[in-house]
Amino acid sequence: MPKAHFIQAVKSMLRDGREHTADDMAGHIECHEKTVRRCIEHLRDVENWPIESGKSGFILREPSIAETRMTSPQEVAALAMAYEALRKLGSTELASRIQGELLSVCRHSPDLGDIRWKELGTAVIERASSGEASVNHAVFGELTLAILQRQPAEIDYRKLEDEHAYTVRVFPHRWICRDQCWYLIASDLERGGQRIYALPRISRVAVMPRPKNFCEPECDDRHEHAFGIWAPWEKDAPLIDVCVELNGYWARIARERQWHPSQRLEDLAPDQVRVHFRLNELVEVKSWTLKFGGAARVIAPDELRDLVLEELDEMRSNYESR
DSSP states (O other): OOOHHHHHHHHHHHTTSSOBOHHHHHHHHTSOHHHHHHHHHHHHHTSOOOEEEETTEEEEOSOOGGGOOOOSHHHHHHHHHHHHHHHTTTTOHHHHHHHHHHHHHHHTSTTTTTOOGGGGGGTOOOOOOSSOOOOOHHHHHHHHHHHHHTOOEEEEEOOTTOSSOEEEEEEEEEEEEETTEEEEEEEETTTOSEEEEEGGGEEEEEEOOOOTTOOOOOOOOOOTTOSSSOOOSOTTOOOEEEEEEEETHHHHHHTTOOOSTTOEEEEEETTEEEEEEEESOOHHHHHHHHTTGGGEEEEEOHHHHHHHHHHHHHHHHHHHTO
């Protein structure tokens, strides 16, 4: 192995993003050309530096992960979250490769230099199941590739009310996660229009070649102002100012939660807040309001208050009729 000070000197020269010959680097560092070449081999084989041989010498094409340092608590938190995310990949080759890269980062961080991957499990407890929808990682991955490569796909999809799946050709736009379930936003290439497909009900995917002169459908992002997955079909649906008052325990919890990007809190007392949203639908915020029981009161709009009262009347009738 070359001496450390020679390796550091070669690193310093390569970081400028320009090509350097072994002879030039040897003259600058004041060592033999063979020493420079051994340093290059070490950086490539041991530290995984992406050094390429160009016409005019050696060049570092992109920053090396081996140079990455964890310098903040936020980055350590991200590492722990990555451990939880990789758990879902199991013992696959991809998971092993990502683990190796992350541990390479740890080895160059003073506080994490000796950590082992499994030790992260002592800091992260597997989340208990709480209504999270199942994920078919193969289907998720194939459709993600189709999105990135902008290719149409054929999927087998089962509607919630049906027993059997049907086949449909779609152009996938993006994934959206709502209420612990992944949904595919895609254009239906047969019937037209943009639709939503729940991942647990997609049983097969076949990515198709992009046809010649294919007219790519545009994605209408109606979900930016939706509280859940169901958004109005009108592209320019008006936004509604929603205000729900929370009391007691839930008022204190509200100060720690972000339920929607438009959320704004209005403090009334230590155990009383008003939560404000700007939404284009009310159906799912109705369900959100009801889950707080007597701790919630709709302030605005009147339409949301009426929806909540109708639901309460129906719930009461379910018990009175027995």
